[in-house]
Each structure stands twice: as structure tokens, then as C-alpha cells.
Amino acid sequence: MxxxxxxxxxxxxxxxxxxxxxxxxxxxxxxxxxxxxxxxxxxxxxxxxxxxxxxxxxxxxxxxxxxxxxxxxxxxxxxxxxxxxxxxxxxxxxxxxxxxxGHPFSQTLNGKRRLLVGGGVGVPPLLFLAEHAGREKHAPVFLIGCKSKGEVLPKRELSNVKGEVLYATEDGSYGQRGLVTVLLQKLLEKGDPKSWFIQTCGPHAMLAAVMKLARQFGVEGEASIDERMACGVGACLGCVVETREGFKTSCVEGPVFSFRDLVG
Ligand SMILES: Cc1cc2nc3c(=O)[nH]c(=O)nc-3n(C[C@H](O)[C@H](O)[C@H](O)COP(=O)(O)OP(=O)(O)OC[C@H]3O[C@@H](n4cnc5c(N)ncnc54)[C@H](O)[C@@H]3O)c2cc1C
Ligand code: FES
Missing domain, CATH: 2.40.30.10 (Translation factors)
Known part of the structure; x- marks a missing residue:
């Protein structure tokens, strides 16, 4: 890269x-x-x-x-x-x-430990990030949420991921039972939550729940906002996201935004 x-x-x-x-x-x-x-x-x-x-x-x-x-x-x-x-x-x-x-996820995290949280169509870009995490002091942790065991990725697809991968399944058939935020909350409750930097992508409801926990524990992070898109190059304004600095296009100024910039 x-x-x-x-x-x-x-x-x-x-x-x-x-x-x-x-x-x-x-x-x-x-x-x-x-x-x-x-x-x-x-x-x-x-x-x-x-x-x-x-x-x-x-x-x-x-x-x-x-x-x-x-x-x-x-x-x-x-x-x-x-x-x-x-x-x-x-x-x-x-x-x-x-x-x-689009605008990518941050590669360097100022000494913070990478905590990836993904679900659904938000998992692929985080897998890319998990494979390319630089030489960080602490290996990243990757939390993945899905419905059941059949959606768990085969081991060969995770073989180059650096760090630990933990799954939450809604039906409890693999890993933690429940939503991925159950895993996230457990992790943030251990040790110093502010040592983490969250990078997340997935359904809007999951992103909202992740950002709510991040705010509660004072954790910084970034979210990739998968709005429906048309042109992909900033021309149609079909993908705008509300930020603290007004509306921004998800396809050019995002899809990755800092938690601090996002409204709600
Ligand atoms: C920046 C970005 C990156 C993406 N990366 C991936 C990826 O790596 N892998 C992947 O599988 N998908 C990804 N998606 C979502 C993907 O673009 C949509 O699933 C796809 O466009 C749906 O097209 P369709 O014609 O099959 O479905 P449509 O008929 O257009 O929509 C069917 C249903 O799909 C769902 N859907 C549509 N668009 C989205 C969206 N943007 N996010 C979530 N759900 C959606 C909705 O429930 C909708 O009702 C990404 C989206 C964005 C904006
Ligand atoms: S998809 Fe057209 S402006 Fe973003």
C-alpha cells in the first residue's frame, strides 16, 4: 500500500x-x-x-x-x-x-490501540485495515457482528489479519450471543477505555450504538458512513451526511468521518 x-x-x-x-x-x-x-x-x-x-x-x-x-x-x-x-x-x-x-480510514493513531467494529457490508473495509495495520505497539482487536455461525468468515479469509478477531452472533451460535456492541461494552469496561481508537463500519443502527458507547466511555474514533450513492464523485449530492460543519458528501469528503464531526 x-x-x-x-x-x-x-x-x-x-x-x-x-x-x-x-x-x-x-x-x-x-x-x-x-x-x-x-x-x-x-x-x-x-x-x-x-x-x-x-x-x-x-x-x-x-x-x-x-x-x-x-x-x-x-x-x-x-x-x-x-x-x-x-x-x-x-x-x-x-x-x-x-x-x-473516497476518504480512507486513518492509518496512524497517535499511540492509541486500534479497535475495529464491523457488521454486515461494513466488514470488508475493516478487514483491509486489519491486514494493513502498521507496526503498532499493541495488535488491533477486531469485533465482528453477524446473525449466525453461517456468516462467520472462513479462517483462510482471516489468516492475514493482525491481532485478535472476536465474533458476536445474534442467535448465539458462535462467539458472544447478541449484538457486537455487547462485546464492545465488555472491552471498554476493562482497563483504560481511552487507550483505544475505534474504527467502525456497518448498518446505521450499529454505528449509532457504537458512537453512543464511545461517547459514554470518552473514546475517539472514526465511522465509515455507507449512504446510498449514485455518482460517487460529489456531483449528485445524493449521499450527504450531516456533520458539525454542515452537510458533506459521503462519497468524496467521506465515507470515513471522525466521531467528533458527526451529528447524532
Ligand atoms: C462506501 C460504500 C462502501 C460499500 N462497501 C460494500 C462492500 O464492501 N460490500 C458490500 O456488500 N456492500 C458494500 N456497500 C453497500 C452496497 O453498495 C449495497 O449493498 C449495494 O449498492 C446494493 O445494491 P443492490 O442493487 O444489490 O441493492 P438495492 O436494490 O439498491 O438495495 C436493496 C437493499 O440493500 C440495502 N442497501 C442498499 N445500499 C446500501 C448501503 N449503502 N448500505 C447498506 N445497505 C444498503 C438496503 O436494505 C436496500 O433496501 C457499500 C456502500 C457504500 C456506500
Ligand atoms: S454519490 Fe453523488 S455526490 Fe455522493
Missing amino acids: TDVDEKVMYDETVTILENQKVNAQYYKLVFSSKRISRRVRAGQFVNLQVEDSSDPLLRRPLSYYRVRSERVELLYEVLGRGTALLAQKKRGHKVNVLGPL
């Missing part, structure tokens, strides 16, 4: 190398791009055009999950028409990607 100029982006038609299910929740899509792979940071995303016809019209934003040399990997959940069509693509099919887009 190299330093990036966040204003540089590429519009590229790429060939799919792999597109397969990795568990009950996610598919993994792999393509090769020399230019896009060189300029990528955790928390950034590509805006992917699923079909070269006008249906579906809008591109779909997907975070970088892993980059190995020129190989770019995305991890996605099928939620609607766009991702269902994407899941049908085979090796050799072409898709158009615009990226890298």
Missing part, C-alpha cells in the same frame, strides 16, 4: 478473475488492475457498473477488501438487484469500475 493522492481515480473496464461464494453471507469478486491496486487505502471504494446497459442504471459502491500486487478483491453481500446480477458474473466477464474513491 502506498501513499495516495485522493483526487486520482481511474475509470477502467476490468476482467473478472474470480467471483464465488465464500460463506452464507458474502461473495468474493477478484479482478486485476495495475493502476487501481497501486493507489488504494482501507475505507476507499470502487463504484462498480454491473451491466454495460442502462439497467441497473446506477453504479454500486463496494469497498476494497484486499489488494495483492495487481489483484484487487471485493467482498459483497447480495442485497438487491445490482448485487444479485453481480453474483451471476463468471470468470472472464467484464465490469467497469471507477476508483479508488
